[in-house]
Amino acid sequence: MLVPAAVVFDLDGTLIDSRGDIVAAVNHALSATGRRPLPAQLIVRFIGDGARALCARTAGLPEASDEVEPLLSEFIAYYRTHPVEFTRWMPGAQEALEQIADWDDLTVALCTNKPRQVTESVLSALGVRSRFRAIIAEGDVSERKPSPMPLQWIARVLGMETTRLVMVGDGPQDIESARRAGARSVGLLNGYAPRERLAEAKPDVLIPTLFELRDVLRRWRDVTVRLSSVAR
Ligand SMILES: O=C(O)COP(=O)(O)O
Numbered sequence: 405m406l407v408p409a410a411v412v413f414d415l416d417g418t419l420i421d422s423r424g425d426i427v428a429a430v431n432h433a434l435s436a437t438g439r440r441p442l443p444a445q446l447i448v449r450f451i452g453d454g455a456r457a458l459c460a461r462t463a464g465l466p467e468a469s470d471e472v473e474p475l476l477s478e479f480i481a482y483y484r485t486h487p488v489e490f491t492r493w494m495p496g497a498q499e500a501l502e503q504i505a506d507w508d509d510l511t512v513a514l515c516t517n518k519p520r521q522v523t524e525s526v527l528s529a530l531g532v533r534s535r536f537r538a539i540i541a542e543g544d545v546s547e548r549k550p551s552p553m554p555l556q557w558i559a560r561v562l563g564m565e566t567t568r569l570v571m572v573g574d575g576p577q578d579i580e581s582a583r584r585a586g587a588r589s590v591g592l593l594n595g596y597a598p599r600e601r602l603a604e605a606k607p608d609v610l611i612p613t614l615f616e617l618r619d620v621l622r623r624w625r626d627v628t629v630r631l632s633s634v635a636r
Pocket residue numbers: 414415416417451452453454455458515516517518519575
């Protein structure tokens with residue numbers, strides 16, 4: 405195994421707890437298109453596969469239906485202008501970003517299924533856009549996580565092999581995308597996905613919160629450095 409060279413974070417449920425703002429934007433879109441708002445717990449179950457899938461699921465429509473369009477535009481328009489009213493950092497997220505920035509040999513990137521325009525508004529409002537050397541969001545490439553395509557794109561932009569990436573996420577989509585891309589994965593247990601679904605996806609490591617990420621990365625760096633000096 406090669407020494408990790410980049411940590412790629414998922415956004416929703418990993419770096420930020422965005423549930424309140426997503427629920428508000430969905431319920432705005434449902435009302436604006438003449439539908440009834442839904443309870444927050446139900447909406448949260450539909451998060452993970454991007455905004456189009458989210459809007460379709462909340463309205464009981466197939467994702468490919470034209471009827472999803474007006475819902476999606478209402479969702480994006482509202483969310484872009486209300487990006488962080490209820491959003492909070494996930495426990496340990498800011499600390500993890502700061503620690504990794506201190507390690508010269510590790511780069512930080514972001515791989516999210518959130519639409520590009522909303523991702524930009526959220527990152528700018530949180531003042532952290534410049535922390536990421538590469539950002540990929542929904543709509544940037546033709547397939548979203550769990551496809552390996554977004555991670556392959558990140559690796560290309562960073563000029564490294566996908567085997568040098570560590571994907572950190574709370575959803576089975578993150579873990580599957582990493583496996584299919586040949587990257588390592590860290591599953592975060594305190595995010596939105598039920599624990600069993602995350603465990604079934606078989607990440608290389610499962611951690612309770614981002615506070616434990618530093619030790620995992622340190623272990624992987626130390627082991628790979630030791631192994632490569634033995635091989636020499
Ligand atoms: O918006 C979504 O559906 C999920 O976004 P994420 O990939 O950052 O978890």
